Every structure is written in structure tokens, then in C-alpha cells.
Amino acid sequence: MELRQLEYFVAVAEEANFTRAALRVHISQSGISAQIRQLEHDLGAALIDRSTRTARLTAAGEAALVHARATLAAAAGVRDAVDAVNQLVRGRLVVGMVTACTVTGLFDALATFHGAHPGVDVSLLEDNSDHLVERVRSGDIDLALVGTATTPPDGLEAFPIIKERLVAAVPPNHPLIGRTSVTLAELCDHAIVCMPAGTGIRTVFDQACAVSDIRPNIALQASAPDTVADLALRGLGVAILSESMAAGFDELTALVLEDVEIPAVLALVWKSAARPALRELVRHTRRAFAEAEAEAEATQLPALR
Template identity: 65%
Template structure:
């Protein structure tokens, strides 16, 4: 067996789907399947139950998964150790970001990192925040830009790059646009258009409703903030967005802060500790790109150059 086979095996195990795993490792599905079959022949046991649409680990696959992850981590550690001695970074930096994200400072940071460390292969994948956080925890991503309802997801280190209030966005003739004050209880009297479960902003909305024992009516869901705003502008529901998301649609929608929701919607870079030299270098470039000193935790102000309105906080 080789490390490539183990990488494909871990990808399929975590994605539970050969097609998604192939997209993640950037080869064809047939290539992933062939390598997994070869690994199974070498081990003398099937690793996946392929009888259903979802690729489920067999007992043998479950026994192999942790060891495969450890082997991949050990291989990365070898490259990192040599890189620290020679001063030349090599290997791979795997970055994730929320779907629909165009936060320019992240792209600036990656470009600067690539110029400084051309020997490191960069990969970038989009997904929902909950899946990205899980991938960072599992070690299949090194760094991810995620939307979150908490400053740092449990078990990870983080840098908050955007922190904003939750708002309701409605057409100018909507009753909430003319209200003197909008509360969460006012909001839930109307059908809501928002991001789907698993996104940071939706988690925040669900948490604050649960805390007040309120049951919102989610009329429509969309995975991008622009789609949420478009649906609300057409009168299909009341949009729940962050302040900057709503601001980019001010010509069509009136944004009102939800007064009794004090917890902010956050956009954060997250990573595991301890981390290697590639992640450390990427974080240094990220701190500079987002206009913060290295080691800062992030505050309530939008960092210079960030365009959170274009991110879905997914």
C-alpha cells in the first residue's frame, strides 16, 4: 500500500461518497475506486459496503481508519520537520472556505503564501461551515474560513475576522421596515428566508430562538446570501442576514437590527493546535492580509479589505 491509497481511503470514509471524495482529492471517481480496490486486495478485506448509495465502512474499514489517518499525519510531520531544518517549506496546505465566499483578504493571504513558499501545493475546497469545521478537526483540512455562532469552535484555535449584528432585511413597504424597534419575537411573526442548517448564521438564529423558547417559521432556505436577499425582495419572506450582507442590497431592502439578539454573527479562520510550519506561515500572511497583528484574537470591527457581504457565513 502507499500513502496515496490511504489518502483516498480516508477521503471516501469521511465523505461517505466516492464522487465527493474524488472531487476532494482532485482525480476521477474511477481512479479513486481503482486505488481503493487495490488497497482492499492488498489488505485482503473489503473496506466499504457498496450495496447502498452511501459508502459505509465495514468492520475492517472502521479498524483501518484511525491508523490510516495516523499514517498520513506522520508523513506530513516528516515533511514539516525537514522543512523546519532546511528553511524550505514543502508539502501541501489544504484550505477550506464557506460556499460563495469572496473575502478578498483570504485570497491575498494565499497568494502571498504561494509566492513565499512555491514548494507547498495549495488546495482549496468550498463547503458548509459545519463540514469544514469537522474536516479541520479530523485533520483533512489545515485551515478554514467558516461562519460560526461562537468565537472559536470547540477543540480548535481561531481568528475572528468579521463580527456583526444579526439583522432583518425587508422591502420598504413591509411592516418591519416601519417599526420603531424590531425584536426576535417581532421577527418570528413572519415567514423567514435564511441560510440552511449547518451555517454559522443559521446556528446563531436557531440558538437565540431556542433560548427564548420561540419557534420560527422557516419558509425558504438558500445557501448564498444574495439568494436569500433576492427571495425577500420578491416578498417571499423576511430575510435574516448579517449587517454587511444586507448592506449590499440596500437599494431593494431595508435592514433593521434585531435589538434583543446581542450575540454577533462571526466569520473566522480556524485551525488545529499544534500546527506545522506551513499553517504557521499561512496564518502569518492571513494576519497581515486582514490587517491584524499576529496572534490577535479578532474583535468586533470588520478588518480592512474584508467584504463579508459577499460571504454566505456558510
């Protein structure tokens, strides 16, 4: 019995599919199948029921899964303990990022971290904020950049990066042009273009509407803020964006949402920074965003004089 076989077994159990499990652990499907068959041979029992399209655990597999996870966790703990003593950083980190995010501070942090610790394998994936938060809680993702209405989300540590209000962005010749603010009730008379459920901005907007017992007319949804803005510019609705997002589109006019007090927050979240590799990555991300903020403030100084 080998640790890699236990890792493959846990992957198949969690994915309920040999193909997805093989992609997750970066080997071929035939390779993962062969290793699990060898594990079953060593244990003298079938762990996976292969009679259907879904890979299901047998009774023996259910019993083995708890111990397989504990064994892998213990092995990782041994490595982390030694790394902590020797001040070495190695292993694998999974980093999540809200879909269509273009915050360069995270990319800068990943670049400097990779340069300092090339022995760490870093994977980057995109998803909506709700899914990312849950995957950080489950341990599937180590660190994630998410949009949220609360900081930190329950059970997680967080480093807020941006906190700003939502706005209603309208194109030229829209009936709301000429105003500086609008209420949620007034928005009900217009089609809305916004980001999908599960994103931080949509969560803030939905919560505010629920408090006021308002049901907005969500005409179109798009994951990327640029797409939301483009749809609004084409006259398909009022875009719900953050202040900084709307500021990137000169043709849109941003109106303050008078009765939305909850800010949209962009934050880094993680469950625990006990692992040396994750602790180092958190340190790099804090420094990268602090430097980016200082640079932004420096560029604004001439205009303030």
C-alpha cells in the same frame, strides 16, 4: 508496500467508495483499484470487500487501517520536522470557505501565500459553517473561514475577522417600514427568509429564538446572502442578515433585532499550526485581513473630519 498505496487505502476506507476516493487523491479509479490490489497482494490478504456497491473493510482491512493512518502521520511528521529545521514550506493544504462568501481578504492571502510558496498545493472548497468546523476538527481541512456564534469553536484556534449584530431587513412598503427595531416575537407575524441551518447567521438566529421560546415562520432559505436579500426585495419575507450584508442593499431597510444580543462572527479557524505550511498560511491571512482593515479605516477618515 508504498506510502501512496497506504494513502489510497485510507481514502477508500474513509469514502467507502472507489470513485470518491480516486477524486480525493487525484488519480483514476482504475489506478487506485490497481494500487490497492497490489497492496493486498503484498500483504497476502484482502483489505476491501468489493461484493457490494459500498466498499467495506474486511477484518484484515480494519486491522490495517489503524496502522496505515499512523504510518502516514509519521511520514508527514518526518517531512514537517525537516521543513521546520530547513525553514522550507511545501506539501498540500486544504482551505475551507463558507458557501457564497465574498470576503476578499482570504483570496488576497491565498494569492500572496502562493507567490511566496509555489511548492504548496492549495485546494479550496465551500461548505456550510458547521460542516467546515467538523472537518477542521477531523483534520480533513487545515484552515477554514466560517460563520459562528462562538469564537473560537470548541477545540480550535481562531482569528475573528468580523463581529456584528443580526438585523431584520425589510423591503419598501413592508408593514414594518418606518420602524428602527423589532423584537423576535413581532417577527412571528411575518414570513422569514434566512440562510440554512449550519451557517453562522442561522445559528445565532436559532439560538436567540430558542432562548425566547419562539418559533419563527421560516418561509424560504438560501445559502447566499445576495439570494436571501433578493427574495426579501420581492416581498417573500423579512431577510435575516448581518449588518454589513444588509448594508449592501439600498432598497432594504435594516431593523435592529432588539432581543438578539449574540453577535454573528466570521472567523478563520484551525486545529493546530504546527505544520510549517499551515503556520505560514495563517500568518499570511492575518496580515491580509489587517491590511484590509487598515485600508477600510483610511477610506473612512475623510468622512470623519
